[in-house]
Amino acid sequence: MAPPQYRKPPQAPPKFTATPSSLIEDTHKLIDRSRAVQDAIVKDINPEKASFANVLLPMARDDNKMAIESHIIGFYQAVSTDQKLRDASTEAEKLLDEFAIESSMREDVFNLVDAAFKKSESLDPESRRLIEKDHKGYIRNGLGVPAGPMRDRFKEIKKRLSEISIAFQKNLNEENGALWFTREELDGVPEDLVASLEKGSGENSGKVKLTFKYPDLFPTLKYAKNAKTRQKVFVENENKCNKNVPLFREAIILRDEAARILGYSNHAEFRIEDKMAKTPKTVDDFLSDLRTRLAPGGEKEIQKLLALKQEDLKSRGDEESDDGHYYLWDHRYYDRLMLERDYSLDQQKITEYFPLQTTIRGMLHIFEELFGLAFVEIVGEERNEIADSGKGSDIVWHEEVQVFSVWDDEGEGSGFVGYLYLDLFPREGKYGHAANFNLQPGYIDENGTRRYPATALVCNFSKPTPKKPSLLKHDEVVTLFHELGHGIHDLVSRTTYSRFHGTNTVRDFVEAPSQMLENWCWTRSQLKALSHHYSYLSSDYEAAFKESSGASEKPEERIPDELIDNIIKTKHVNDALFNLRQLHFGMFDMTVHEPSSHKEIEALKVSETYNKLRKDISKLDGPEVFEGSNDWTWGNGQATFGHLIGGYDAGYYGYLSSQVYSADMFYSVFEANPMNGKEGRRYRHTVLERGGSQEEMQTLEDFLGRKPSTEAFYKELGLTK
Incomplete structure (x- = not known):
């Protein structure tokens, strides 16, 4: 109540x-x-x-x-x-x-x-x-543009680009491909997952159905011992939405044509003009400098991982499979193996301490303390009471959805803030990633009355089973906190016009507030506070844990210090390769939106460019190396790259550049005490409330008391000169 x-x-x-x-x-x-x-x-x-x-x-x-x-x-x-x-x-x-x-x-x-x-x-x-x-x-x-054929053509392009965007995302949302594997082929994949997969019949008798949804895909790439299985899953995932291939190509060609009609040299120049970076050169220089700094570290990381792969194959008596290459489908597997071997990071053990619901409650408590908020879940009869229609089912779109009313605490005036929705599990036809959606923005109406926002987190975490609740890996804890950060930005914004509400900022700033909050997931005190071993949730879960683990007693309720130490030590393990992956996305984005001529973009071989750039930047091998095939058309990763069709075009670099701002804010203000409520409230009022209602650089300077610096960003990555 x-x-x-x-x-x-x-x-x-x-x-x-x-x-x-x-x-x-x-x-x-x-x-x-x-x-x-x-x-x-x-x-x-x-x-x-x-x-x-x-x-x-x-x-x-x-x-x-x-x-x-x-x-x-x-x-x-x-x-x-x-x-x-x-x-x-x-x-x-x-x-x-x-x-x-x-x-x-x-x-x-x-x-x-x-x-x-x-x-x-x-x-x-x-x-x-x-x-x-x-x-x-x-x-x-x-x-x-003067009225006439050119303006008419521009309008045609805008209309077609809208159609492409909608069709592209619909194809992604409704993607339902899958592969059938025997249990032997999935050796190493957590039994909980394998047991939950659909069982085959007829020609697929004895097999299970593995989809490309995150709860199936990532554990398979991380744990499947069979390299052929990982390869098949990886390559098929890169080709799961090939109907988007012509749509992507058409989009980048039309964008370039439209930009040139407006007098710009290319689409990147058009898009970046009103962002914080202002010019493509600023972006290109930033990405190029970061690549130069990261490349040596990436090469060293690959050599260590390749040595681990060779050692692993030898230990399994499978030296014949050692061809001297470190493949794209090897990376999640051997990255995980390295974390377990060298850093005692047992992801399966860690997940036991992060049941989804208690983790969410812990995160909301952090936001309550930091920003002066109160979250009240609306359940049962309360839904009927709060709904205009008197029917609680009317205020959610699916029975699994949770809804919270959000309030200021007493120190902030006890006023209403808005509504937060959580839609956490995968289902057919649902958006397949993790994202925050604004449902209703806040603003001041013509009577001077505040209209309150509603915001939704749409995620795809593993579903609970009779023996276990939904359990989060540490990277999923980070993802959830990141997306909740967007949701909080959306909720606490205080703008006059919906146009500037919440996350309606320039793209190369919008990720900074959520990226800053990710640091809480690497902080000892906060990891301890968020944790809660699932065996304490119910007697059934306790019995199931003891049965599966063979333990006679429950473990500690909170995650042990040793496990926390192991998590924190891994923050920057293989960090260069992770950031080179982000660089690949950002540089591919700039490549397809920054051609020197329209003929160049028309002639561009998009899939080959995507795959070659990934190899050049990350140095990870793909099928192109098999028997010297040199075939760069094996995958169409751009067809699943929803960001570049959904608003991040010539803007994906923002994920990296906004890390500069997020690192500066965290290390300058919160590192000494992440739960400093005074600074948290100042951050809420100075940064989050403003939304996009003023220049984002001004917002940063107001909070930092100076212009932002790259020092903390490069120091965090260990790349200071």
Whole structure:
């Protein structure tokens, strides 16, 4: 039962009661209403009378209202179990995107925005940022191009790119490929996983079905002793969505054409112009410098891992398999083996201390202490009481979803903050990675009343079984904390306009707040606090643990110091190879979006480029080395690279560059005491609340008291000169 002061939020949670037909009907209503707002402005206002208040503000308020419904309309395609509802959500998103393109290219509206912009009215800083961003947005959407064939072509491209993005992500969400293996072929894979896999019949009798979902894929690559099994899983995973191959190629060609129509040299120049980096050269120099610093470490790590592989094969009497190569499908396996052998890191033992639900509660407690929040799970009858309809089932999209009301604690005023949803397990048709989705943004409405946000974490952790709850590996603990960090950013943001709410920042900053919070998962006191051995959760789990382990007593309730030491010691093991992998993604992104000519991008062999760059940067071998085949077309990794179609185009470097900011913030402010509530609240108010409502560099400088530095980043990676 929720404490009395947190029992009745001032705003009901959103409803998830849509049908395929209602989604389309509601989408048309939203579009019609929004178009009517724009038409009325054009009808009633001329350029002489145009101002922020009569042109920009009505549209901003309409954007606020539209976001309350449109985000959820598009969300169904990522989480619904109903194929028809997912399809309708996809169709609705197409309609919304087409309308957004139409709106962004209305010259009659732009003329009024331009007139208001040029009047340079005295506005509050966030409203000034809004008019500047909107004005620039119209130009970046083609209205700086003279009316005629070129502008028409630009509009066609924008529409087609929207269609590609939606189709690409739909293909990823609905990917349902799998491989059939015998138990012998899966030797070494945790028995819990193997036992949970679908059993085959007929031609697959005696085999089990392994999907490419994370809970199946990663343990297999980490634990399968059979290199042929790992190879097959790895290569098939790289080819699991080959229908996206032509879509990816079409997207990068169209983006380049559109950028050149606008007068840019390439798409990267267009995209990076309004980010923190400002120019492709800044990005290229950063990535190149990092590659130069990381490459020697990567080579050394490969030599150590190759020696371990050779030793492992010899110990198994399998020297014939030693061909002197260290393959892409070897890496997760031997990285794990090295951690176990040299650092006594038993991942299976560690998972026992991180049951999903107690880990989540521990994480939420950290956020409560650090940021002055209170999380109250809404369950049972409380869902009925809080739902507008009186039906608790209406406020979630699936029975497994958890929902929390989030509040300020007494020190922060005890006010309502918003709603947090957790959708944690894989299912057919669901988004396949881990991500935070804004369901409803926060903003200030026309009456000066705050509208509260709702945000969702969509993840794919292993499901509980009768003998074990869902257990997290340490890297999954880090992932969960990272995504929760995005969720907190979304919840505590305090902006006037939904346009700037929460994680609506430039792409090369948006990851920094969550990356900074990852450090808590490498801190001794926090690992101890988060841990809770699963045998303490119930008598059934206790009995199952004793049966499987042969132990007569339960272990310590909290993770032992020795295991914590082992985890912390491994933070930078094979770190160069991990960051070279990120560099591969970032440099591939820049390569396909920074051609010297349009002919160059049209002629680019995308899959070969992806695979060759990976080899050049990471030095890990793929099938191209077999019998001197030199075949670089064996995989189509770009077809599963949803980031580059879903908004990180010419922006993936942000995962690395924002680490500069996250390291600087953590080591400057939180390293001495990660649970410093005073600094946590200052961080909340100075960084997280601002969202994208001011220049992100200004936000950083406000918090750090100076310009950011790369020193902590390179020191953390052991790369100081």
